[in-house]
Structure formats: structure tokens, C-alpha cells
Amino acid sequence: MRLEGHGIEDAVVELRPLDHLMENAGMIRASGWDYERVTYDYKMDTPVKNETFYLRIQGYAVEGDVDKGNAVIKLLTPLLGKHYYPHGVEYGDGEDFPQNIVEKSNQILKKVKEQIDQFKVQENA
Known part of the structure; x- marks a missing residue:
């Protein structure tokens, strides 16, 4: 399910502050590395056996390398x-x-959006 209208999509943020603010919101960056993409997940378990939900925010590098x-x-x-x-x-x-x-x-997403607004940069790409 796409969660639109939160003002997160198309935001441009430097990786280091993005990692920090996502961690503050309880989101974990996927451990697999990639030069161009990032994925942050928030895991939500329920009392129902084997029922787990994930909130996911993805992004891609418009400049620089994720790995670096x-x-x-x-x-x-x-x-x-x-x-x-x-x-x-x-x-x-x-x-x-x-x-x-x-x-x-x-x-x-509201918490993430509030923090992203503090770190947005102008896109050069």
C-alpha cells in the first residue's frame, strides 16, 4: 500500500542526517549495501501468530555513493x-x-517528515 501525501516523496536529503533521523524514528536501514539505493524499514508485529507488517521508505542517490x-x-x-x-x-x-x-x-511518517524538513537540500541532479 502506497502511503501518499505525507510530503516525504521527492524530498532530497544528505545520507548521514537521513540515517540519523530515520534511526530516531525507529527505522532501520537495510544491511545490504548498494551504491545507489537505500531502504529503511520499521517492523510491526501483531498478537496474531506470524502476522508482521513493515513500513518501508526507499530512496536513491542523486549524487555521491551510498557505500561511501x-x-x-x-x-x-x-x-x-x-x-x-x-x-x-x-x-x-x-x-x-x-x-x-x-x-x-x-x-x-509524520515524525520523519518533521525531521526531514530540517535537513532538505536543493536537488542538483
Whole structure:
């Protein structure tokens, strides 16, 4: 599910402050490295056995390298997904997302947006 309208999509932020503010919001950058892309996830477990949801914010480098830590990142529209063991996470609009999970995701995105606004840079690319 795309979580649009939060003002995060298309924001351009330097990688180091982005990593810091995402960590402050409880989001973890995926451990796999990439020269051009970043992915931040927030895991939400539920009382239902094997029911896990992920809030995901992705971005790509408009300059610099993620691996070197000098990248400037342009963020994409946040996603909310449901994990299906052993297949992975599905982000489709046909998924069923509990209202409390959607509300928690919106709260996290609001916190991220407030912090991103402090660190936005003008895009040169």
C-alpha cells in the first residue's frame, strides 16, 4: 500500500542526517549495501501468530555513493507491506491492513517528515 501525501516523496536529503533521523524514528536501514539505493524499514508485529507488517521508505542517490556515505538521497513514496512467510513482503493495494497499523505508520511518517524538513537540500541532479 502506497502511503501518499505525507510530503516525504521527492524530498532530497544528505545520507548521514537521513540515517540519523530515520534511526530516531525507529527505522532501520537495510544491511545490504548498494551504491545507489537505500531502504529503511520499521517492523510491526501483531498478537496474531506470524502476522508482521513493515513500513518501508526507499530512496536513491542523486549524487555521491551510498557505500561511501557521501550520497544525497531522493526519497520515494512510503510503502506499507504485510509479510507472508516464507515468500516475503507484499505491498499491493489488495492487502488487508488493520487500522491501528495504518495509524501507527502515519504517526511514524509524520515524525520523519518533521525531521526531514530540517535537513532538505536543493536537488542538483
